[in-house]
Amino acid sequence: MNILCNQKKLANAITNAQKAINNKTTIELLKGILITAKNNKLTITGYDNEISIETSVESQINKEGTIVVNSRLMGDIIRKLPDTFVSIETDEDYNVFINCLNSRFKIKGLPADEFPKQEELSMDNMIKFNQAELKNMIRQTVFATAIEPINPTLAGELLDLNGDKVNLVALDGYRLAIRKSNLEESIDSDINAIIPGITLNHINSLLSDEGNLFVGLDSKNIIFIIGDTKIVARLIDGNFTKYESLLPKEYITKIQVNTRNLQECIERAALLFTSAKNNLIKISITDGLMVITSNNENGNAYEEVSIEFEGENIDIAFNSKYLLEGIKNIDSEFINIEFGGSVNPAIIKPVDGPEYIYLLLPVRLGN
Known part of the structure; x- marks a missing residue:
């Protein structure tokens, strides 16, 4: 391999690929990124058995080749180099030579033959999303996915597509977050897929506030195309909870x-x-x-806030962390909160803006 590449573009591609690397792995090959110089294109890939992230970079390819290099070491070197062009060469002993102005590095690589290969997904029937809209949808829901749940489906979010409607739904047994939106183009058949929450966090870190992305699915995997970056991730197998049935039909206080x-x-x-x-x-x-009010061994706190009110007086208690996570992800100036009683779920909705529903179970108050 012999290539010449812009330092900033290469650093960005490595940063993207690193998001797919599990730093806890003991497999040396999976601590690395795959560098592929082929067909006048340089591709940087990270993989952790669940998700693959690859970014293509404009480069001058003098000699094609592939190699695996330690992700942390390669990333640290490239990011510290000057903002100019970087030369990367390899030899038959898997040595990697990095040259940039007055800087010279030689690091050890690994053969690329055993680096895991992802299944090729069909690029037909891709669904177009607005990047800024999907970014907000993920932000407003992904925090409600479960950590190490008994039911593995709760570690993911339901992507629910119907015609030109799209819902993103997260549920962890204590709260439910639903963000609804519209597609620019209708799809012919309904789609339901459970995407791991960790995958959506990776996706969100790659999304910008401008432009579109494209999403494709098969029975086991989902693919995201964001500019020059492709992300392929496994879906969670199973049946997601019928979330619509969890929403209360009436309230006693609003x-x-x-x-x-x-x-x-x-x-x-x-x-x-x-x-x-x-x-x-x-x-x-x-x-x-x-x-x-709050009260514990550290003391007590008392706060008042003005509200518009209808219905019955009510006393209710919540996990403050869960309540805050729902409220601070709402962009509307005002919210409506509907209560079904002191032991029934509360529903929080924005007064204006995109359609968003946050359901939260209360904590039972002692006598």
Whole structure:
């Protein structure tokens, strides 16, 4: 291999590929990135048995070839080089020579023959998404996926496509987040797929606020094409919970409140908490007023926030972390919160903006 490449573009491609690498792996080959110089194109690939991320970079290919190099070491070297062109050469003993102006490096590589090969997915029938819209959809839902759940489907999000409608749904047993949107072009048949939450976090880090991306699926995998970057990931097998049936049909109390005012009150009340296991806040709602209190061995906190109110007075308690995560991901100036009673789920919705639903189970209050 003998190539010449722009330092910034190469550094960016390596950074993208590194997102797919599991740093806990003991397999030396999977600690590396695959560098492929072929067909007048340089491709950098990272893989961890679940997800593959590859980015193509414009390069001058003087001699084709492939090699695997340690991801951390290669990335650190390239990012520290000057903003100019970088020369990379390899020899038959898998040595990698990196030259840039007055900098010279020689590092050891590995043969690329045993680097895992991803299945080739069909590029037909790709679905177009707006990058900024999908980025917001993921941001507003992915936090509600479960960590190490008993039911593996809860570690992912449901991508629910119907005609020109798209829903992204996350559920962990304590809360449910649903973000709805529209596709620019309708699809012919319904699609349901469960995408790992960790994959969506990787995707979100690659999305920008401009342009489109394309998504394709088969029965086992999903592919994302974002500019010169291709991500292929395994889907989660199983049946996702019928989330629509979890949404309450009626409420006994409904309030409207300024989103940021409520967020700041909860954040202050939560300052007393030093443990994720002891972070309960109590909310008391009466006509025109919401009172938020917290109480533990560190002391107590009291907050008031003005509301618009209809229905019955209510006392209810929530995990403050879960409540905050739903509220701070809403972009609307005001939110509506619907309560079905002190032991039933509450529903939080923005007053305006994209359609978003956040359901949260309360914590039972002692006598």
